[in-house]
Amino acid sequence: MITLLRSLLCMALMAAAGLAQAFGLDDLSKQLGEPAVIKGPFIQEKHLRALPQPLVSKGEFVLARDHGLLWLLQTPLKQDYRLDAQGIARRDPNGWQTLPGNSAGSQQNRLFFAVLQGDSSGLQRDFDLSLQGDAQHWQLRLTPRSLLLKQVFKQIDIDGGRFVERIQLLETQGDSTVLRMPSSSSAGSLNDTERRDFAQ
Structure with missing residues (x-):
C-alpha cells in the first residue's frame, strides 16, 4: 500500500511539475514561428502629446514565414x-x-516584423526581454539596451496568445503607439495575389 501511495505521489508530482513548467522565450518563439502564414486586420493608434485624440489607421497584414510581411493600409x-x-x-x-x-x-517596421515572427534571438540583440504568462495568454516586455534605442523607446509591451494580439510602444518623449490585431488567423500557404506581391 505504501509503495502504491509513493508511486501515486511521484506521478502527481511529475504531473504538477509539467503543469508548472515555465513558458519561456524559446516556447514563445516556437509558437509564433510555427504557422506558415498569419493574416488578419490591424488597428494602429498613434498617441501624440500635442493632439487630444489619437491618429487611427486600419488595414490588413499578411505575415509569411518564408517571405516577409505585407502591411496593407486601408484608412x-x-x-x-x-x-x-x-x-x-x-x-x-x-x-x-x-x-x-x-x-x-x-x-x-523591422521591430514589428521580429515581434510578429517570434524572433526572440533577434530581439535579444537590442532589448532585455521579460516574459510572463503561459501559451494561452502571455506578456512580453522589451527594454532597450543600446543608447540609440533608449533615445527612441522607453519600453515595448506585447500581449498575445496563439498569435500576437497587441503591441504598445512607449517613446521616451511621451508619445506612444498601440497596435492591435484582434482576429488573426493562420493559413497553410499564400493565395495567388499575396504570392505575386512577394515575388515582385
Missing part, C-alpha cells in the same frame, strides 16, 4: 508596404519601390 489612406530580407518597399503605380534603409519608421 485614412490606401498604402501598401512590404518588409522582407531586402528591406522595406512601398507600392506605387509603377510597382514596388524599395525605401532607403534609414527612412523614417524603418526600424519600427
